[in-house]
Amino acid sequence: IKAAISGTGLYTPPEKISNEELVEAFNQYVANFNKQHASDISDGTVEPLQASSAAFIEKASGIKNRRVINKSGILDPERMAPYIAERRDDEPSIQCDMAVLAANEALEQSGKTVADIDAVIVACSNMPRAYPALSVEVQSRMGIDGFAYDMNVACSSATFGLQAAVNAVENGTARAVLVISPEICTAHLNFRDRDSHFIFGDACTAIVVEQMATASSNDVYEVVGTKLKTVFSNNIRNNFGFLNRCDEAGVGKADKLFVQQGRKVFKDVVPMVASIIGDHLKENNLAPEQLKRMWLHQANLSMNKLISKKVMGREATSLEAPVILDEYANTSSAGSVIAYHKYKGDIEKGDIGVICSFGAGYSVGSVLLRKC
Ligand code: CO8
Helix, strand or coil: CCEEEEEEEEECCCEEEEHHHHHHHHHHHHHHHHHHCHHHHHCCCCCCCCCCCHHHHHHHHCCCEEEECCCCCCCCCCCCCCCCCCCCCCCCCHHHHHHHHHHHHHHHHHCCCHHHCCEEEEECCCCCCCCCCHHHHHHHHHCCCCEEEEECECECHHHHHHHHHHHHHHCCCCCEEEEEEEEEHHHHCCCCCCCCCCCECEEEEEEEEEEHHHCCCCCCEEEEEEEEEECCCCCEECCCCCCHHHCCCCCCCHHHCCEECHHHHHHHHHHHHHHHHHHHHHHCCCCHHHEEEEEECCCCHHHHHHHHHHHHCCCCCCCCCCCCHHHHCECCCHHHHHHHHHCCCCCCCCCEEEEEEEECCCEEEEEEEEEC
16 A cells, blocks of 8 residues: 545734844843843843844844744743643633634545544644643534644654655555644743744645545655654753652753754754755655755744755755745744645656654654655
């Protein structure tokens, strides 16, 4: 049995924050902090905070806007975190709502119904609770018979989830699988940190993986192969976890949010990703010239330019390595799937493309596809 991707869906939150709006709120927070601590700053016991800049953000990252679940809380200099009210146990969770919207679009695109799906994998960076699994909630809400589980490989969650889905389809465990990535990255972003306050946005993607033999939509891509790699690194880290309440520091410290050494990540990850894609092509007897599209993880524009150049041996055009980072920012595992969702329609029968994610772990996931 061969597996194929037959449909994708995308939920884009309606609220949007431009770099300018984000920087205005951040700089107000900085001014308030420096005023409050003026005497400690003048006697040298406290370092003054430095202002952020929209020009720096666009130049360093390629990000211009981000979509968010809640704008007002993030832009309130006294709060700098989204307002997302806790829901009752008998209400669907917010990530479940996002997941169902994206999944329904993916089902529609693939021409399938919930009766055709045997498994749901929710693959994303942050889960709303320890248990019951979000995926089982989504499965129940959609009325899917079969099984579901959650997995987290940070930015590589969707590609690792795809690999699990492809395995399940190819070994006959499931006729079709939904892989869903509901990412609320803004809830774990430190909006008071100048180095990273601009990096993330929110979105949810969904993918239908099914047997090639049953795939009948207009947009079927055979999964040629998957290749995964992980190498431990502390350069992207978040210490939030269930043991936090057992330590007197609790969850109040900044290390319980996203923290990274951006420069080191850039230097370590670019060569790793380029060599994984290169090896993956070689293992499948494909030459880099045959690669028509690279749907890359969307973290940083220069990073994507460098990776595509290393793989292709020349600069990729904006169509060969499409960018959605400018409008969505980094949406962790959803990013490469958003690029695929938006920039797959035009490629031709027989063309080869790669969905490739990379991020915390470190982790790299490469999924080679051939348009049917
Ligand atoms: N405004 C103005 N100036 C600034 C700002 C700012 N906001 N921030 C930093 N600067 C200054 C610095 O102080 C520095 O000044 P100086 O040269 O005087 O020291 C200068 O700008 C340069 O700073 P950097 O070296 O930090 O800037 P870079 O050019 O390296 O750009 C980036 C920073 C954009 C962070 C870049 O390094 C980058 O994107 N690296 C790649 C990171 C990456 O890909 N990470 C992937 C992680 S995502 C992931 O795996 C998902 C995790 C799970 C998600 C969880 C949800 C929250």
